[in-house]
Amino acid sequence: MSNLKSHASDAPSSVRASSNKPSTQKRILDTAERLFAKEGFEQTSLRQITQEADVNLASVNYHFGSKKALIQAVVARYMDVFMPALDEELRGLDDESALTTLQVFEAFKLPLFSLNGIHKRGTERFLRLLGFAYSETQGHLRRYTQSAFGNVLQHLLALLHRANPKLSDEEMFWRLHFVLGATVFAQVSGQALIEIARAEFNYEVNIKTVIEHLIVFIAGGLERP
Amino acid sequence: MSNLKSHASDAPSSVRASSNKPSTQKRILDTAERLFAKEGFEQTSLRQITQEADVNLASVNYHFGSKKALIQAVVARYMDVFMPALDEELRGLDDESALTTLQVFEAFKLPLFSLNGIHKRGTERFLRLLGFAYSETQGHLRRYTQSAFGNVLQHLLALLHRANPKLSDEEMFWRLHFVLGATVFAQVSGQALIEIARAEFNYEVNIKTVIEHLIVFIAGGLERP
């Protein structure tokens, strides 16, 4: 599924053979991910990425083709883990006799936390990438998600309808988008919020705490009669 | 409160004397507002604004000093109407004996709709401007709002606490930010959503409908025990 320029044979990927230094591709991908999650896609320049990754400016276009393609590659690395995991969790809910909204949203927790396998703070990074993907107008990302994982999202919608049979299609439509808004915003402004919270309430806050609060909130909003 | 360059005497503002054409300042302000609300602050260039306003490129810097100052002037025009109106509505709730969350959020409705006095679609524009102000990193705008209208926002927080005495400070903190997120997102993605909704449900959607749905949703999320 990788969109990388293949250049005939693509044997020596992933890790440089003799050196203990990761390959140029991986260095770009890792640095881009870190900076994208920190500042957003548009705010991060290729010069910034290549400088911090200690690779040549032109290598991004050589290996990925364009900045857009690099963005997609960064996001795809998480999507390819998250979406199948979510899919499995949602399937587990199909047999549930008395399905609740909270159950549906809690099905997100394991897939989200599994992203910490990709990176130490993978959950946080993924959600922030997602946030920027929606708040900046990265139409190509939305289209990619829709076409690659549209079936999973439809499954989600069906389960929410089952948990809230009294809600009209129209109401569900709006509320689901509000849910998305609260989620995205929480992540994009997340770091600032965490710092404020830390100062104000004098206790440690982490991404897990935020997600717990968020799930309760969005379930409450969505279930409102 | 205007940050405009005064240049000694500032007599001939607002409207050009002999011509029936609005002054350069007003033309810039109106066009900038329209484009900012449509595309966001960063996505809108001064060249785009001045071209559509039919004024010279340099006049923005002459009259406003910088793009940042122009952004602030555009937002301030709405804030200066909205915040006092909200303040008054909130004061009206001080004497309420059994205050509910829904009441607090419904206090936003009149101030919001009053913005249609500034422009035909003032409510929509204001909310979208607000959305971009938060989703783009316009730190100076956040600081301006906080310093100019911080007292009103604190009043709001106090009322919400009164309506939800069982909610801890910490929970209120998070939920209020989720509320903000849902609101902002609804507006920034608003036009796209309205069009989707129109196509999907085959009926007319306007900003008022969105706000009605939103208020119910956020009240539900915030009240969740």
Added chain:
DNA sequence: GATTAAATTAAACGCATGTTTAAAATGTGT
């Protein structure tokens, strides 16, 4: 070890941005 393919590099390209400059035009007060 020669030959080919892949990867890296420094430099430039083309374009767009916000801002500044200095001259010209317009308006104002006496």
Added chain:
DNA sequence: ACACATTTTAAACATGCGTTTAATTTAATC
């Protein structure tokens, strides 16, 4: 009508961006 302040204008400036080019270095293949 003059002198002065204000506004408008066209042009250039400085900077940053993504991308492309062409030469060089490195790696793989026979």
